[in-house]
Amino acid sequence: MEKTNTDELPLAMNSTEKQETVCIFGTGDFGRSLGFKMLQCGYSVVFGSRNPQMSSLLPNGADVLSYPEAAKKSDIIIMAIHREHYDFLTELTEVLNGKILVDISNNLKINQYPQSNAEYLAQLVPGAHVVKAFNTVSAWALQSGALDASRQVFVCGNDSKAKQRVMNMARTLGLTPLDQGSLMAANAIENYPLQLFPMWRFPFYLSAALCVFFFIYCVIREVIYPYVYEKKDSTFRMAISIPNRVFPVTALILLALVYLPGVIAAILQLYRGTKYHRFPDWLDHWMLCRKQLGLVALGFAFLHVIYTLVIPIRYYVRWRLRNLTITQALLKKEDPFSTSSAWLSDSYVALGILGFFLFVLLGITSLPSVSNAVNWREFRFVQSKLGYLTLILCTAHTLVYGGKRFLSPSILRWCLPAAYILALIIPCTVLVIKFILILPCVDKTLTRIRQGWERNSSYSKSPLNGKTDI
Numbered sequence: 247m248e249k250t251n252t253d254e255l256p257l258a259m260n261s262t263e264k265q266e267t268v269c270i271f272g273t274g275d276f277g278r279s280l281g282f283k284m285l286q287c288g289y290s291v292v293f294g295s296r297n298p299q300m301s302s303l304l305p306n307g308a309d310v311l312s313y314p315e316a317a318k319k320s321d322i323i324i325m326a327i328h329r330e331h332y333d334f335l336t337e338l339t340e341v342l343n344g345k346i347l348v349d350i351s352n353n354l355k356i357n358q359y360p361q362s363n364a365e366y367l368a369q370l371v372p373g374a375h376v377v378k379a380f381n382t383v384s385a386w387a388l389q390s391g392a393l394d395a396s397r398q399v400f401v402c403g404n405d406s407k408a409k410q411r412v413m414n415m416a417r418t419l420g421l422t423p424l425d426q427g428s429l430m431a432a433n434a435i436e437n438y439p440l441q442l443f444p445m446w447r448f449p450f451y452l453s454a455a456l457c458v459f460f461f462i463y464c465v466i467r468e469v470i471y472p473y474v475y476e477k478k479d480s481t482f483r484m485a486i487s488i489p490n491r492v493f494p495v496t497a498l499i500l501l502a503l504v505y506l507p508g509v510i511a512a513i514l515q516l517y518r519g520t521k522y523h524r525f526p527d528w529l530d531h532w533m534l535c536r537k538q539l540g541l542v543a544l545g546f547a548f549l550h551v552i553y554t555l556v557i558p559i560r561y562y563v564r565w566r567l568r569n570l571t572i573t574q575a576l577l578k579k580e581d582p583f584s585t586s587s588a589w590l591s592d593s594y595v596a597l598g599i600l601g602f603f604l605f606v607l608l609g610i611t612s613l614p615s616v617s618n619a620v621n622w623r624e625f626r627f628v629q630s631k632l633g634y635l636t637l638i639l640c641t642a643h644t645l646v647y648g649g650k651r652f653l654s655p656s657i658l659r660w661c662l663p664a665a666y667i668l669a670l671i672i673p674c675t676v677l678v679i680k681f682i683l684i685l686p687c688v689d690k691t692l693t694r695i696r697q698g699w700e701r702n703s704s705y706s707k708s709p710l711n712g713k714t715d716i
């Protein structure tokens with residue numbers, strides 16, 4: 247067998263091999279935790295410190311030397327120091343020449359400095375190979391082993407051999423390295439741990455805006471309008487009746503907004519006749535947060551279901567039923583049974599239940615443990631095909647709920663239609679466009695565009711590239 251190259255180190259080190267020595271600059275929280283983990287994983291660790299004698303609490307088995315002495319012991323040095331203290335490294339440029347310097351630092355604010363910490367380090371020590379890594383792992387998690395949320399390590403650097411070594415080291419520590427390219431990516435990697443739920447922000451604000459809008463809308467229609475015309479106090483509706491309109495309406499609109507970018511993208515591709523043009527930024531961003539939009543929608547659907555379950559125990563509902571019965575008894579008048587009403591009522595509830603079941607299924611498949619267990623086709627089947635079926639069922643649930651009242655002018659109050667009519671606009675639009683997109687003639691063109699065919703390109707017509715299917 248050939249000699250093992252350290253650049254392609256196996257996942258765990260072979261016990262017959264000499265232990266690889268890693269130097270860690272800084273004996274603070276992160277340096278100590280990383281050193282402890284590295285010793286556990288079979289590395290030999292040398293710390294560099296300003297006061298080698300004073301350093302306490304260091305893991306057993308690690309050596310502590312002065313910074314220049316420690317640097318000499320290893321060709322890979324982890325900088326567990328804050329950026330603000332990097333300047334002393336300029337005095338060590340000679341000993342650091344040709345070494346791999348791993349920058350693990352984070353800042354306190356996004357884009358705090360014009361230059362990323364890793365690029366600044368590379369500028370301070372031009373002879374070294376700087377690799378950015380480990381900044382998304384917390385010192386606490388490294389020591390306690392609770393790495394659930396932070397097993398991923400983003401790595402970038404200009405020297406691919408140096409980067410490979412750091413990635414192998416991450417794997418040996420039980421982490422998952424993700425190559426992010428050259429050192430130019432360091433800025434994004436440094437900003438990453440400072441972001442607060444970036445993908446959730448748009449769905450969160452959007453759903454909050456929808457809720458506020460529909461709440462005010464329903465209060466105007468169902469509280470202020472009866473008060474103005476009948477002097478009736480309906481404020482109690484704000485506790486259950488109105489939320490049970492606002493939440494399902496928001497859920498339905500958000501669900502439709504999950505599938506709207508897909509149809510907009512398809513229309514753009516058809517219009518441009520190619521898939522090789524970038525989508526506008528807003529569409530890209532929207533596509534990327536569909537999962538979060540969908541999960542927020544599921545949350546609102548859950549609220550609707552819970553609010554619906556309590557309808558029979560509400561005082562107002564029981565009072566109305568009792569009164570209706572007594573009035574009918576007094577008048578000796580009976581409502582005839584209406585089969586069509588029974589059908590309408592049962593159908594809309596059944597459609598709601600089936601829609602909710604598929605909605606939950608979509609939510610379950612988005613759990614990483616489930617989505618990792620299905621292949622790409624299965625995932626797409628559930629998310630795309632069953633997703634559309636969910637949208638159809640929920641839209642039908644609302645349409646049938648509207649039923650006969652739909653077109654009657656009595657549901658307009660101050661010219662305002664019922665909230666569910668507004669809620670149906672986007673879902674119906676998405677479903678109609680989707681229906682047009684899956685018509686065989688349109689679908690065929692779209693499929694060809696998505697396979698790389700271009701309407702206005704002489705390249706795609708060339709028999710040489712094998713795409714002669716025009």
Ligand SMILES: Cc1cc2nc3c(=O)[nH]c(=O)nc-3n(C[C@H](O)[C@H](O)[C@H](O)COP(=O)(O)OP(=O)(O)OC[C@H]3O[C@@H](n4cnc5c(N)ncnc54)[C@H](O)[C@@H]3O)c2cc1C
Binds near residue numbers: 505509605612693
């Ligand atoms: C509760 C819930 C949970 C969700 N969880 C997730 C999740 O975990 N992950 C996630 O990504 N989304 C998730 N979503 C969002 C959504 O279900 C998916 O993004 C879904 O794939 C969107 O479907 P689409 O048909 O619009 O997809 P798109 O991928 O945008 O496709 C649009 C159409 O183009 C076709 N198409 C797309 N790309 C190609 C191609 N390269 N070649 C040929 N045809 C193509 C498809 O067949 C489809 O008909 C979730 C939604 C909900 C409601």
Ligand SMILES: NC(=O)C1=CN([C@@H]2O[C@H](COP(=O)(O)OP(=O)(O)OC[C@H]3O[C@@H](n4cnc5c(N)ncnc54)[C@H](OP(=O)(O)O)[C@@H]3O)[C@@H](O)[C@H]2O)C=CC1
Binds near residue numbers: 273296325326
């Ligand atoms: N703590 C964490 O969870 C994480 C930290 N990081 C990053 O790791 C780096 C270190 O963080 P952390 O260990 O928490 O910080 P600490 O303040 O605990 O440790 C920093 C160490 O830097 C050394 N140092 C070198 N020069 C100086 C100087 N002039 N003044 C002060 N200290 C100096 C010191 O070691 P000595 O006294 O031995 O010289 C000190 O212990 C930071 O860049 C941080 O962003 C990244 C991810 C997570």
Ligand code: HEM
Binds near residue numbers: 491554599647
């Ligand atoms: C177990 C599943 C479900 C049941 C039992 C159910 C039941 C109901 C009931 C009883 C109503 C009438 C409420 C009222 O009279 O005020 C209603 C309305 C409505 N439902 Fe559902 N539903 C379910 C799931 C869903 C889902 C998943 C959605 C969509 C995301 C949805 C969207 C709506 C909408 C938009 C309305 C109209 C709200 C209004 O303006 O009053 N429902 N549902």
Ligand SMILES: [Fe+3]
Binds near residue numbers: 344375
């Ligand atoms: Fe080199």
